[in-house]
Amino acid sequence: MTVSDGAGLGGLGFVLTALVVNLLYVRARLPLPMSGKGLDEVMDSLTAVGVAVRRPSVLAPLTWLCTTIFAAGLAAVLWESGQSPSAWALMGFGGVLMQNVAFSCVEALRFGLASAAAHDRGSTAGLWALSNVLFGFNQVFLATALVGFSIAGAETGFLPLWQQWLGYGSAALLFVSSSASSYNAAGTSRTALIGLVGWLGWMVWIVASSIALLDY
Secondary structure (H helix, E strand, O other), rough: OOOHHHHHHHHHHHHHHHHHHEEEEHHHOOOOOOOOOOOOHHHHHHHHHHHHHHHHHHHHHHHHHHHHHHHHHHHHHHHOOOOOHHHHHHHHHHHHHHHHHHHHHHHHHHHHHHHHHOOOHHHHHHHHHHHHHHHHHHHHHHHHHHHHHHHHHHHHOOHHHHHHHHHHHHHHHHHHHHHHHHHOOOOOOHHHHHHHHHHHHHHHHHHHHHHHHOOO
């Protein structure tokens, strides 16, 4: 298996696993960051969810592994495709790594929230605020990855024009949503829809990049 094939499969594996994880979140009725729920409703949901909080987290490490494989392979292809190595590809790879680190902390905070809701509700408010703000700030790393990889893809001719602009547009939406994170500590966010659209653009961008890697 070539590097590009492995990266393409990693990208598609991430998208598929991420969709399954989000489906598990919804089915378990776990409160999501910036969902607009009040603190009392969040605590009631966390208390009722019980061991179901564990199920999505079983697959979460696989999503981080898949995105790292995808990003490393894409960076390698972009690095070698141009007339000279593209430092923008390293920016994209770094963005993915930082996103994985930040989101692993968000995922771990779910267990802190569930434990606090069941045993010491007084600490739930602080943990919920931390989870919301960190989730929001995490979006800037997705924006970093999209900008770096899209510029590198444009320089090398690896990405078509429509995908380059999809990357830039999605990055702009994610950056705007991330910048408003400090106002979303309570879980109510007027920019949540902006971030969601940017995230969906990121998913489409990964699928298109993965197909291009498999055809490379």
